Amino acid sequence: MSAGHHDALDLLGGADCALFLDFDGTLVDIAALPSQVVVTPELLATLAALQLRLGGRLAVVSGRPIAELDTLLAPLVLPAAGVHGMERRGADGVVRRLPQPDFSRVRAEAQALATRHPGLWVEEKHGALALHCRQAPALYPLCSAAMGAAIADRPDLALMAGKMIVEVKATGTGKGTAIRDFLSEAPFRGHRPLFIGDDTTDEAGFEYVQRIDGIGLKVGPGPSMARCRIASAAELRAVLARSAATPTSDKDMT
Known part of the structure; x- marks a missing residue:
């Protein structure tokens, strides 16, 4: 990771983190076709463990529809924002969709x-x-x-x-607005956000979380307003797996 990465690791390892994850290029490597991405059993186990460790404060924030995310991440059913915030499922399991414009x-x-x-x-x-x-x-x-x-x-x-x-x-919707809406609800409310993404479509998320004292973590090369950076999706998966396997200390739980 680049300069500032210790801040992201410290937040991820503590009990105050609300974790928001992009999908393509972040959790999984980009494939020639979106249907060809690979979700390993190890990644599913990591996400399940992190969700438990964070008290449910883990959400996927993606450009994909929620139905696609559910298919790829089955049997997990995580809080998720799809289509850049046009649809969102909170921890209560209810999917909310904004009105669709004329295309x-x-x-x-x-x-x-x-x-x-x-x-x-x-x-x-x-x-x-x-x-x-x-x-x-x-x-x-x-x-x-x-x-x-x-x-x-x-x-x-x-x-x-x-x-x-x-x-x-x-207009007016994006990953930043989706994260904002998650943070207004339990169990995310009152916790410091960490948003991890790889693409220009993730910049709105980085801008929002950093504006409210959260942390943006950019995966891979390219310009970004994110203050932290990690080299690749593979490296991120390894970091997430290590964090999922690390017990939360009594100090972190206070």
């Missing part, structure tokens, strides 16, 4: 691009529409420009540029 024009533009260019594909989610170019990375600038033009007169929509994905979502 008609964006959908038509994205589908036209995907038809003209093999390797592009469109994914629709509740409250977001994504154009993937992992199999045609040279087309990323074209995808970004086209999607940006499609929402130029739509202040209710925002463009998010990620790793080989260009996504349009509702």
